[in-house]
Amino acid sequence: MKLATFNINGIKARIEALPAWLAQAKPDVVCLQEIKSVDEAFPHEIFENMGFRVETHGQKGFNGVAILSRLPLEDVVRGLPGDENDEQSRWIEATVIGEAQAVRVCGLYLPNGNPAPGPKYDYKLAWMARMKTRVASLLKTEEPLAFCGDYNVIPQAEDAAKPQNWETDALFLPETRAAFRQILNLGLTDAFRAVDQTPGQYSFWDYQAGAWERNNGIRIDHLLLSPQCADLLITAGIDKAVRGLEKPSDHVPVWVELAA
DNA sequence: ATGCCATCCAATGGATGA
Numbered sequence A: 001m002k003l004a005t006f007n008i009n010g011i012k013a014r015i016e017a018l019p020a021w022l023a024q025a026k027p028d029v030v031c032l033q034e035i036k037s038v039d040e041a042f043p044h045e046i047f048e049n050m051g052f053r054v055e056t057h058g059q060k061g062f063n064g065v066a067i068l069s070r071l072p073l074e075d076v077v078r079g080l081p082g083d084e085n086d087e088q089s090r091w092i093e094a095t096v097i098g099e100a101q102a103v104r105v106c107g108l109y110l111p112n113g114n115p116a117p118g119p120k121y122d123y124k125l126a127w128m129a130r131m132k133t134r135v136a137s138l139l140k141t142e143e144p145l146a147f148c149g150d151y152n153v154i155p156q157a158e159d160a161a162k163p164q165n166w167e168t169d170a171l172f173l174p175e176t177r178a179a180f181r182q183i184l185n186l187g188l189t190d191a192f193r194a195v196d197q198t199p200g201q202y203s204f205w206d207y208q209a210g211a212w213e214r215n216n217g218i219r220i221d222h223l224l225l226s227p228q229c230a231d232l233l234i235t236a237g238i239d240k241a242v243r244g245l246e247k248p249s250d251h252v253p254v255w256v257e258l259a260a
Numbered sequence B: 001a002t003g004c005c006a007t008c009c010a011a012t013g014g015a016t017g018a
Helices: A017-025 A044-048 A119-139 A174-184 A191-195 A240-244
Strands: A002-007 A029-033 A053-057 A065-069 A073-078 A091-097 A102-109 A145-150 A221-225 A233-238 A254-258
Touching: A002 A017, A002 A102, A002 A145, A002 A221, A017 A044, A029 A102, A029 A145, A044 A053, A053 A073, A053 A091, A065 A073, A065 A091, A065 A102, A102 A119, A119 A145, A119 A174, A191 A221, A191 A233, A221 A254
Parallel strands: A002 A029, A102 A145
Antiparallel strands: A002 A254, A029 A065, A053 A065, A073 A091, A091 A102, A145 A221, A233 A254
């Protein structure tokens, strides 16, 4: 099973680039973030005609996540449990029935958190604490789990071209990285780092200031795997070239191949 | 660099993003 995550920065704006990447990369399952669409307005048919089931958890204007899958999906959950007052659409789960193995796939769009300190940063840290609780709960099932999405976390200095520029940013503050490590330390594996320890591998380049041309990027899109899922890991990669194509998102797809 | 660009919603500008 090829499983990918891709922050598309608006489904309407990516209505040509996303199908083009799907046709080329041929993933079986894709977690999308920032669809920036309500469920009713999401263009299901385009993807259904390509053989994908479509499950969305949308919101007007911003945020919004979705799962596209060529494989059967069961038990879809929308929204991160733990705060019934949270109106933001940032979490969707489904069990993907692979040929050899079912995998519980969680697609997530972790809050940005800037400016820090402030209420947006408080929301980010609270969201991460809720995610930790959800991960711990799912780990008890001992089924293969994959947590895929835009984490808005730069895990290490080697994951940024200019780490000094991010020292006071919500994506790289020590408290952010500590909260990310707390989730990892439940027993998750950063799939990309399991297969590639090379510094300077990025998944986001800002639209501004020629960030792409200067390779001024950061690695913030991650697939974290539970122990039973990490045992299925064959390989992982980042589709960097997508950033240089026509009308790109500011993020590129990150993917894993699983023996599932 | 104080958002330089991009997207969305709504309306010729504001909010948001990382």
